Amino acid sequence: QKEVEQDPGPLSVPEGAIVSLNCTYSNSAFQYFMWYRQYSRKGPELLMYTYSSGNKEDGRFTAQVDKSSKYISLFIRDSQPSDSATYLCALGVDSNYQLIWGAGTKLIIKP
């Protein structure tokens, strides 16, 4: 079993739709739950992160962690074509540089 499972997509939705991106994981020791966004021909950049469980909101983006289900989500409201990218989840433990990555979900927002 992989440590982190993430559907590679592609996920194609119309502009303005609510997007839900998800990862499941197996190791309950993870403390940090990060979402990176990677545009074509660019490196990943940290979009947002959550420590422990709960929700975190930043503009149109909401990150959610359910530690009991070992399930994390990224919601994008009012999706825009500029949100088209690959979204990677990454999980970590405090002070450990070894992040565990999902394979990334390619998201396409159609105008």
Added chain:
Amino acid sequence: ETGVTQTPRHLVMGMTNKKSLKCEQHLGHNAMYWYKQSAKKPLELMFVYSLEERVENNSVPSRFSPECPNSSHLFLHLHTLQPEDSALYLCASSHRLAGTPISGNEQFFGPGTRLTVL
């Protein structure tokens, strides 16, 4: 130049060639990382340097040889590669040796070098 830069952006090489990838960070960070990104696979951490000392070598074949001459520069020397080594090679840096973003210590990535081995 700002952030993390990588050269070349694209590289095509034969299996008998020797080439090097270069990474430079302009962020004043102390830790640098090499990752391999293959299609539909998670990022694979290859090498980690902290204050120019190698702290991680994740069972990477010896045909990949890293070098960190100072805290701003990182190289990946390549020789006798295999076609399965074709991938996007990403360099990253962080303020100190860690992966989690507490206190702004997240990893910042360069744009990568797209490597094709023929």
